[in-house]
Amino acid sequence: MPSPTFRLYNTLTHETEPVEPIEEEHLRFYSCGPTVYMYAHIGNFRSFLTADLIRRTAEAIGWDVTNVSNITDVGHLTQDDLVDPGGEDKMQRALEREGERFANIYDLARHYTEAFLEDWGALNLREPEVRPRATEHVTDQLEAVIELVETGHAYTTEQGVYFSVESVDDYGHLSGNTEAQQLEATDRDVVEDPEKHDPRDFALWKHDPDHLMHWHSPWGWGYPGWHIECSVMGMQYLGDRFDLHTGGEDLIFPHHECEIAQNQSLAGHPVVNYWVHTRFLQVEGEKMSKSTGNFYTVRDLIAPGPNDKHVPDSVREQGGIDPLALRYTLMQGQYRKPFNFTLDALHTAARHVRRYQDAAERVEEALEADAAGPDHLGDRLGAIHERTLEAMCDDLNTPAATAAALEGVKAIEQTDRLSGDAARSARNWLDRTNALLGIVESEHDAEPATDDGSQDGLSAGHLSSSINTLLEDREAARTEGEYARADAIRDTLEALGIEVMDTPDGTEWRRTIEVG
RNA sequence: GGUGACGUGGCCGAGUGGUCAGGCAGAGGCCUGCAAAGCCUCCUACGGCGGUUCGAAUCCGCCCGUCACCUCCA
Secondary structure (H helix, E strand, O other): OOOOOOEEEEOOOOEEEEOOOOEOOEEEEEEOOOEOOOOOEHHHHHHHHHHHHHHHHHHHOOOEEEEEEOEEOOOOEOOOOOOOOOOOEHHHHHHHHOOOOOOOHHHHHHHHHHHHHHHHHHOOOOOOOEOOEHHHHHHHHHHHHHHHHHOOOEEEOOOEEEEOHHHOOOOOOOOOOOOHHHHHHOOOOOOOOOOOOOOOOEEEEEEOOOOOOOEOOOOOOEEEOHHHHHHHHHHHHHOOOEEEEEEEHHHHHHHHHHHHHHHHHHHOOOOEEEEEEEOOEEEOOEEOOOOOOOOOEHHHHHOOOOOOOOOOHHHHOOOOOOHHHHHHHHOOOOOOOOEEEOHHHHHHHHHHHHHHHHHHHHHHHHHHHOOOOOOOOHHHHHHHHHHHHHHHHEOOOHHHHHHHHHHHHHHHHHOOOOOHHHHHHHHHHHHHHHHHHOOOOOOOOOOOOOOOOOOOHHHOHHHHHHHHHHHHHHHHHHHOOOHHHHHHHHHHHHHOOEEEEEEOOEEEEEEOOOOO
């Protein structure tokens, strides 16, 4: 069976195009990572998930993948033009906000980097081959800036080094921001360097010996501009021609526009063929913001502390939601379309993820029993996987892919008695579905740590045993026909967040997934 | 003002010319001591107005609306 053609929307051409790797069957791409000055929120991870799904789709059609995803651990000015020696950047602001928590800016960056990697694993994102840090590549960035000055693409002023936009041909092509007047016409609250040649020119290096992080350069102590790090690290690890570059839609301009200009100037030719951008998500119909109360970090939802009052009760009271459910929720919208993240969708996703897990459990049991009988599932699940993969190859159509995959779960549920052969087909399908979508079971062992300790008291031994006592009492009552007492015990369990299911094989229980 | 994306049933969300998306919620049924879970059945929509066509959610034009970016942001 030939693999479907992998197609992605290319911001550069405004078209959905077949992805044709430079090296045959080897996709090499760069993903813009986070600036580590706070816990990552669910919107950040919508973008990182896109990169993960590109990787998984490419692997599913048999390609090799090399992915580079950076950690930006250098603070950059909140306004790129602002060359005020006392100017703050977002990492510096974070340090001032949390000064008692961290001894210095490096500790802060380290803490949020570790938290980010934990969230990454919890959401079942695959590790990039290379995860470079900006602070470890400042020398490389300096060399690139020097080269740009030497080749006439950059110039120095009293306050720093600027890239000369005029020195490249098609600046603005990616974003459509082609007119210098447009940039000036925009109402911007910006302090400009009067020595800048062109309002579009952007900083490559800032002279600022007082900055919290500073390095020595030919222009004195200072620190690099934001855009240069991705150009340098991308080309260092992927060469001066690679396939694809991902990021959030906000990075189209200025970040990626500037990166293209730098790349072109350093390499002498275009470096990246496809640019893929993930749209911002909204939460409960509004732009996510702390003031609206709809701002969720990943750990707010998967491991809330008991005192995280901004976390919705329905999430906090059950000790956080399955991280795979968060992943599943984010996949209910295609990366390129507006997506409204709702708690309702999150709880629905939790149920769906559990259906996968239940199906996987059933399959495990059937594998152990290994009953004789025909394989009713192999062909059906094979066809379902085809459709799932086709949907993913169609510009990462995750809603269609998850819908197709859910039919596979249904097929397993519908089968009354799973033969050993059917179970092997089902196991194979679950594995392939998990490899492609990552929603069945986590590939990471590490549990995410929480700041305030887990609220998951139900997994604690003493509570678990009291549940068992209640279940035994109820079973006894049922055997004796005392249904009123049995139902009262069931109500008690429900109040504890336990739902009880009487099956032909005995009574089962699990934690309730609350709705809304 | 510039640029781009989008508008599908109560809700979310697939679908680029003619035949089923799927899910959630809701209704009925099977199962159950009663439930729960699961299964089966039902609920049939494409912002507005024109146009092309035998036929349009789908193509074209105009209009209305939503969202985003335009040097903080994934």
